[in-house]
Amino acid sequence: xKVLVTGGGGFLGGAVVRKLVARGDAVRSxxxxxxxxxxxxxxxxxxxxxxxxxxxAKAVDGCDAVIHTAAKAGVxxxxxxxIATNINGTKNVIAACLAHGVQRLIYTSTPSVVHGGGDLEGxxxxxxxxxVFLAHYPATKAVAERAVLAANGPTLATVALRPHLIWGxxxxxxxxxxxxxxxxxxxxxxxxxxxxxxxxxxxxxxxxHLLAADRLAPGSSVNGKAYFISDGAPVDLWEFLNRVxxxxxxxxxxxxxxxxxxxxxxxxxxxxxxxxRLPGEPAMTRFVASQLSTSHWYDIxxxxxxxxxxxxxxxEEGLSRLAGTLQRPTI
Numbered sequence: 001x002k003v004l005v006t007g008g009g010g011f012l013g014g015a016v017v018r019k020l021v022a023r024g025d026a027v028r029s030x031x032x033x034x035x036x037x038x039x040x041x042x043x044x045x046x047x048x049x050x051x052x053x054x055x056x057a058k059a060v061d062g063c064d065a066v067i068h069t070a071a072k073a074g075v076x077x078x079x080x081x082x083i084a085t086n087i088n089g090t091k092n093v094i095a096a097c098l099a100h101g102v103q104r105l106i107y108t109s110t111p112s113v114v115h116g117g118g119d120l121e122g123x124x125x126x127x128x129x130x131x132v133f134l135a136h137y138p139a140t141k142a143v144a145e146r147a148v149l150a151a152n153g154p155t156l157a158t159v160a161l162r163p164h165l166i167w168g169x170x171x172x173x174x175x176x177x178x179x180x181x182x183x184x185x186x187x188x189x190x191x192x193x194x195x196x197x198x199x200x201x202x203x204x205x206x207x208x209h210l211l212a213a214d215r216l217a218p219g220s221s222v223n224g225k226a227y228f229i230s231d232g233a234p235v236d237l238w239e240f241l242n243r244v245x246x247x248x249x250x251x252x253x254x255x256x257x258x259x260x261x262x263x264x265x266x267x268x269x270x271x272x273x274x275x276x277r278l279p280g281e282p283a284m285t286r287f288v289a290s291q292l293s294t295s296h297w298y299d300i301x302x303x304x305x306x307x308x309x310x311x312x313x314x315x316e317e318g319l320s321r322l323a324g325t326l327q328r329p330t331i
Contacts, residue, residue: 002025004067005028006059006069008027009038012205015205021043030047030070032049050084050089051084056089059096068148071086082139087144091144093105105216109141109145113142113162120294129146157222161229163205164230167202168322175326182245186283188257189238190293191259195236195293201311204230204312207311225306227302231318234297241253244319244322266285
């Protein structure tokens with residue numbers, strides 16, 4: 001296949017690109033800036049913003065499949081920026097696929113589209129979309145996912161994958177933020193009870209995208225569906241994060257903030273940042289408080305059955321690989 005990977009220079013997109021190249025597919029990456037390592041791999045690079053319909057269409061032209069990993073992520077920011085990238089950008093990708101005869105569209109979604117703030121334990125794909133979203137990211141991803149699945153038809157087969165908390169070497173989001181806050185003495189447990197969540201090693205997430213691309217075809221049972229993706233078993237969140245911290249010789253997080261207090265602080269800080277238009281992001285938001293105080297893990301049996309997905313890298317192996325890439329404090 002000739003495959004376009006949006007966000008091919010990013011964390012997940014990069015892992016997808018490497019696997020596609022390794023198996024012999026022709027790959028084109030669509031990003032806003034160039035990446036020398038993509039050029040070294042022989043990957044064709046197209047540049048532009050997802051909100052630029054013409055640039056997206058040009059990048060899509062000539063491809064057999066599109067793996068759409070690019071998105072505006074984060075727990076804070078202007079709503080219009082999330083809409084421009086996650087909703088309008090995804091609609092541009094869909095329109096370009098239809099206009100240029102692309103047969104397969106694989107969309108990177110998130111389990112947050114069904115997480116309204118309470119515990120979700122062993123939830124499967126029958127779980128409805130949440131009616132309440134505490135951040136623009138999951139709200140816009142839900143709209144985009146619906147659009148992708150609705151676009152499935154006789155000429156374009158679509159699928160949405162929902163990997164949760166993608167992690168591993170090169171992670172620019174979860175691991176660095178946790179370490180940075182721990183080093184600053186600002187990391188706290190939210191609530192006293194143990195909670196279980198799914199995590200997804202980056203290579204496992206990339207494998208799922210290639211499997212989905214291979215399974216999509218006219219009449220396939222995969223078409224028009226969403227699938228949860230994870231490492232196969234939930235982890236105790238704070239035990240997992242403390243093991244990550246131990247890799248850089250930081251002490252475990254033991255201090256606890258009550259859930260009600262974290263949510264109240266999050267609401268207050270959100271209002272202050274919004275009213276005063278402060279730069280950066282609040283130290284706490286309602287979305288973060290919810291994510292850190294509830295169990296949310298998902299049944300991946302559908303992905304195993306329909307995609308042939310199996311997470312090959314477990315937590316122990318993932319932590320071992322991660323350890324060699326993290327910078328320890330110098331004396």
